[in-house]
Amino acid sequence: MNSYRYNLRVFKSPLLILSLSVVVALGLMSNPAIANTKDSHCRFNGEFKGKEGQLSACIWSDVGKGKWIKFTKRNYASLSTYEKTKFLAYQEIQKLYKSGPLSSISHTYFISKNLPAEFKSRYVNQTERASRYYDQLFPKLVKVNAYYQTEKDEQYIKSHPVLKFDFEMFSSWFKDWNSGKNLDHNIGLAAWYREVEGVTQGHTGVVLGSKSQLKNIRLYSEQVVAHEYFHVVQDYYKFERDRKGYDGEDDFATYYPPIFREGSANTISFGVSMQSFEDYLLLYQVFLAENIGKYQPKIFNSLTNKSKVVSTLNLIEKRSNDPEAHWASYSLGALTFEWFIAKHGIEAFKRLVFNQKLGKTFEENIKISADITLDELYDGAAEHVFLGFNAAKTAKSFS
Numbered sequence: 001m002n003s004y005r006y007n008l009r010v011f012k013s014p015l016l017i018l019s020l021s022v023v024v025a026l027g028l029m030s031n032p033a034i035a036n037t038k039d040s041h042c043r044f045n046g047e048f049k050g051k052e053g054q055l056s057a058c059i060w061s062d063v064g065k066g067k068w069i070k071f072t073k074r075n076y077a078s079l080s081t082y083e084k085t086k087f088l089a090y091q092e093i094q095k096l097y098k099s100g101p102l103s104s105i106s107h108t109y110f111i112s113k114n115l116p117a118e119f120k121s122r123y124v125n126q127t128e129r130a131s132r133y134y135d136q137l138f139p140k141l142v143k144v145n146a147y148y149q150t151e152k153d154e155q156y157i158k159s160h161p162v163l164k165f166d167f168e169m170f171s172s173w174f175k176d177w178n179s180g181k182n183l184d185h186n187i188g189l190a191a192w193y194r195e196v197e198g199v200t201q202g203h204t205g206v207v208l209g210s211k212s213q214l215k216n217i218r219l220y221s222e223q224v225v226a227h228e229y230f231h232v233v234q235d236y237y238k239f240e241r242d243r244k245g246y247d248g249e250d251d252f253a254t255y256y257p258p259i260f261r262e263g264s265a266n267t268i269s270f271g272v273s274m275q276s277f278e279d280y281l282l283l284y285q286v287f288l289a290e291n292i293g294k295y296q297p298k299i300f301n302s303l304t305n306k307s308k309v310v311s312t313l314n315l316i317e318k319r320s321n322d323p324e325a326h327w328a329s330y331s332l333g334a335l336t337f338e339w340f341i342a343k344h345g346i347e348a349f350k351r352l353v354f355n356q357k358l359g360k361t362f363e364e365n366i367k368i369s370a371d372i373t374l375d376e377l378y379d380g381a382a383e384h385v386f387l388g389f390n391a392a393k394t395a396k397s398f399s
């Protein structure tokens, strides 16, 4: 979910829909680290099956063929350089998990009667799981409202004091879902900690087509609940700065650049929502594969070596630099902060989130929180980003 609606001075962007919608992409793969499951053909990129912790997913090629892939358990020594970084990041993210009773979060659910039954408990479970990771990130009790709605709840959303903020970005999705299209996606509905009608609380949630079925949902959709919810954590620490407002999106981005806002929300939500390291590798592979191949946004064409990745990271700092900059920040940022967490640890990432409260620019914040410059972040993460796209490209090449 995007997040520019913090102040009247901040304008709305039609790119919001693009940022959440995504390329319904197509790819395929072969990778020596991956075992194929040959039982049946898959139908679309990101289709998944199996038990959490041991999932298989579909990689779909540009030539209209797909196959099931899964990652098998391997010891650390046999992981690639790219996977070793991922392993360290995944381990660090798991340190946020709290098994006992929550001390900082209380939930209120608003679940539509139109939400397909198989998703009701699923979304509640995903919310409760995310809370186990986010609880220690709040210093005091925070009330979080969680909304799970469908296109049939259009009127409810439109007239809701909180949900109405982003109402227009859902209209094309509602139209699609009404006509039975794009039912493999869910979309962020709320992702804020903000004051509404004098009450300051967290708001999170997603919308899903009322005709969606779990067997037709993409693996990426499994992390959207945790992604939107993580924005509540981020917002908690920028609440005071938000009240002052921003001079448009580029000003907002100097404080919370898209790779931090959206990319790191993905880094965390991928680690939170995937219940084994193997599933985590799988989710990244299918997600990155969507950005590769015939339908890839052209901004990804340039990721051919480390220095070009650095240039692209510089380019996407501001949405005004490139119409695809915002969308690119989800994947490039996810990998950038995965590298950051592997290298500097989850405690440094927590400082980065907490120090938003200082009201300083992101460049100043990362210096204070991790003692590195923005250039050092880009330079350090570039190889990992490059390897990630390369792995997905290899995976997608049909033999």
Ligand SMILES: [Zn+2]
Residues within 6 Å of the ligand: 001, 002, 188, 191, 227, 228, 231, 261, 262, 265
């Ligand atoms: Zn988001």
